[in-house]
Amino acid sequence: MARSLLFPEFKIERDKERCIACQVCVRQCANDVHEGSDTEDTVVSQEEKCVGCQRCVNLCPTNALTVQTRKDGFRPNGNWEDRHLRGIYKQAETGGILLTGMGCDRLYPVYWDHLLLNASQVTNPSIDPLREPIELTTYLGKKEEKLDIHWEGDSPVVRTRLAPQLGLEVPVIFSAMSYGSISYNAFRSLAEAAREAGTFCNSGEGGLHPDFYPFGENIIVQVASGRFGVHRDYLRVAAAVEIKIGQGAKPGIGGHLPGEKVSKEISRTRKIPLESDAISPAPHHDIYSIEDLERLVFAIKEAINYEKPVAVKIAAVHNVAAIASGVVRAGADIVTIDGIRGGTGAAPQVIRDNVGIPIELALAQVDERLRLEGIRHHSSLLIAGGIRSSADVIKAIALGADAVYVGTAALVGLGCHLCQKCYTGKCNWGIATQDPVLTKRLNPNIGRRRLVNLLRAWAFEIKEMLGGMGVNAIESLRGNREHLRAVGLSREECSVLGVKAAGEGW
Amino acid sequence: MIILKCRGRHYKDVNHEVEMRWERGERDILLDEVNGHRYIGRALSGEGLIDVRGVPGDDLGMFADGVTVHIRGNAQDGVGNTMNAGTIIVEGDVRDIAGHSMRGGKILVQGNAGYRLGIHMKSFQDDYPVIIVGGNTGDFLGEYMAGGMIIVLNLQENGGASPVGNFTASGMHGGKIFIRGKVSQEQAGRGIGLSEPNEEESLEISSYLEEYQQKLDIHLPPLDLRSFTKLFPLTTRPYGCLYAY
Numbered sequence: 001m002a003r004s005l006l007f008p009e010f011k012i013e014r015d016k017e018r019c020i021a022c023q024v025c026v027r028q029c030a031n032d033v034h035e036g037s038d039t040e041d042t043v044v045s046q047e048e049k050c051v052g053c054q055r056c057v058n059l060c061p062t063n064a065l066t067v068q069t070r071k072d073g074f075r076p077n078g079n080w081e082d083r084h085l086r087g088i089y090k091q092a093e094t095g096g097i098l099l100t101g102m103g104c105d106r107l108y109p110v111y112w113d114h115l116l117l118n119a120s121q122v123t124n125p126s127i128d129p130l131r132e133p134i135e136l137t138t139y140l141g142k143k144e145e146k147l148d149i150h151w152e153g154d155s156p157v158v159r160t161r162l163a164p165q166l167g168l169e170v171p172v173i174f175s176a177m178s179y180g181s182i183s184y185n186a187f188r189s190l191a192e193a194a195r196e197a198g199t200f201c202n203s204g205e206g207g208l209h210p211d212f213y214p215f216g217e218n219i220i221v222q223v224a225s226g227r228f229g230v231h232r233d234y235l236r237v238a239a240a241v242e243i244k245i246g247q248g249a250k251p252g253i254g255g256h257l258p259g260e261k262v263s264k265e266i267s268r269t270r271k272i273p274l275e276s277d278a279i280s281p282a283p284h285h286d287i288y289s290i291e292d293l294e295r296l297v298f299a300i301k302e303a304i305n306y307e308k309p310v311a312v313k314i315a316a317v318h319n320v321a322a323i324a325s326g327v328v329r330a331g332a333d334i335v336t337i338d339g340i341r342g343g344t345g346a347a348p349q350v351i352r353d354n355v356g357i358p359i360e361l362a363l364a365q366v367d368e369r370l371r372l373e374g375i376r377h378h379s380s381l382l383i384a385g386g387i388r389s390s391a392d393v394i395k396a397i398a399l400g401a402d403a404v405y406v407g408t409a410a411l412v413g414l415g416c417h418l419c420q421k422c423y424t425g426k427c428n429w430g431i432a433t434q435d436p437v438l439t440k441r442l443n444p445n446i447g448r449r450r451l452v453n454l455l456r457a458w459a460f461e462i463k464e465m466l467g468g469m470g471v472n473a474i475e476s477l478r479g480n481r482e483h484l485r486a487v488g489l490s491r492e493e494c495s496v497l498g499v500k501a502a503g504e505g506w
Numbered sequence: 507m508i509i510l511k512c513r514g515r516h517y518k519d520v521n522h523e524v525e526m527r528w529e530r531g532e533r534d535i536l537l538d539e540v541n542g543h544r545y546i547g548r549a550l551s552g553e554g555l556i557d558v559r560g561v562p563g564d565d566l567g568m569f570a571d572g573v574t575v576h577i578r579g580n581a582q583d584g585v586g587n588t589m590n591a592g593t594i595i596v597e598g599d600v601r602d603i604a605g606h607s608m609r610g611g612k613i614l615v616q617g618n619a620g621y622r623l624g625i626h627m628k629s630f631q632d633d634y635p636v637i638i639v640g641g642n643t644g645d646f647l648g649e650y651m652a653g654g655m656i657i658v659l660n661l662q663e664n665g666g667a668s669p670v671g672n673f674t675a676s677g678m679h680g681g682k683i684f685i686r687g688k689v690s691q692e693q694a695g696r697g698i699g700l701s702e703p704n705e706e707e708s709l710e711i712s713s714y715l716e717e718y719q720q721k722l723d724i725h726l727p728p729l730d731l732r733s734f735t736k737l738f739p740l741t742t743r744p745y746g747c748l749y750a751y
Binding site (some may be wrong): 089091094096098123225226227256258267272275279281299 | 517518521522525544545548549551565568569583584587588590603607608609622625626628629630634646648649650652653676677679680742743745746747748749750751
């Protein structure tokens, strides 16, 4: 094989004065970038293997290492960017599809960054969250048309039979990441954090390891086209069941966990043979229509005796509002919509970066469509795909979401540095890997604490912002787009978002 | 034996009552006047019999986990969808996607099957699903199959026409399919091997056919197992070389 035409993406600088040749970097790199010597006190690095995950930089005891993106790369060209050339070189070499991990990293507009929040001044008082209670509790599930309340003496009795609900103390859920795509310790961190913080994590489509059944009250289990590990107990142990139709990072296509990652424990969890490819077909082959979707929704409701909500997750695509309407009519208690910036453990790069639409636009359109059709209360809206901060959360809720999913943000909380190499199974941070040497690096107790901290911090910030608006319950903000104003957007974009331009009053 | 009349009742009501009785230990239930009721026998765990008189609706035996469901006529789409264990006996035909993602148990069909029979069946250790069809099947038989066994007996023979359709075993990466009658390499998906069953497999088929006859209470004509065509995947990693790095 001829030498690759690629040259290193990263430049590794080792400060000779500082390096003590302790070989921490050698041991930490699963990509074998650094090589020590038994006889000499030197460490050499092969930059072409580096993925820029910063693990060695972070752990170097003398701060001797820096890893930077190489600036002096291809000849600058406004049309042909580095990524095009790199892609072509790799494909000409292998004839294969380019794979990637995490969410779309292209420079499409991020509408959260064009939306600004309101605050109270003079005419209505703001609220100090440290002094007055501000309610973040959120219930996901179908809401009744009306309540039949009957008075027995002085106490009201609700006669209407309420639909099952998921109660969240903070409107943020850890999104679907399967045990398989992430490590046992990463999954354990998420499950324990969800329980401690009063929220939920999603099993993803890879079944549920027996060790996590005790966490069922805080787990949403997924039923995807591969039906891995889906059986009666799996459905019944969970707090809710989510049918996965699509994923924001790869709308319209299925997925598969490569055989290399199907270890003994993964094979036990997914109930498939050791080291065979775990294939999720693109469609569910029992769902070719909204009516078929209804059949699966009710099959699951039957299997769980209508005791828990059933969610349906779709990717944000061009006709998402009409599709969401169909999903609601198919009986989904929660509609999950995943935007183009949603993450993945592995997806073809061309799909991740080119298919789907930003979640902000999809959310605005779905919420509006469901309200116009008078069915918004039939389902809660859970959105996913690029929520990076508490500001994004609160803007999403003002735009019409009931709650949000975070995947990437949670992994970043656990140490992820967004190197986008999840699909290689060589995650140096112990997150997206099944290699026992690497998974050991993530301590689930520390992971849990970091995630609980993150949610606590976001909850404080959300309360501060709510208080500033003079709103004392997150429910009162939901879908209230008067609390949002747009900057730097076209009239069409404002109209799709249903938001006025900054400067326009009520 | 408990007899439940289903006429005029919603499936939700029928299935709920069946489960209540099942959990109480009433494990021999006859459902009479069934007419399009969905999800019969759904998610029932442990041994026992649901005897179905009439025409059941879609997803019969969905998530079944040990129950035996016996249908005295035809069944519709999704028989044994995502089932885990148990036996479904159909004296007539089944339609599309029977045995979808089935992980264990048996589906024994006296008549024909529709499209996508046994799609994405899988096996793990002792969980080994088996489907036997007496007649023929539609396209995409055993699509994405990852484990277990499908046997197509082609009893009517249909003047020598192939008993299976196009794209048979398309994307198959585990398990085995045995077909009596004509099947060509062109009908099978890419990466699928064709051969005849070996000694051990013939014994395995015989023992399943024994059970098939006994459960359906029929007698099969003598079948030359050596004339069956075995379809098997050439790789467990069909997508192993699809990607760059």
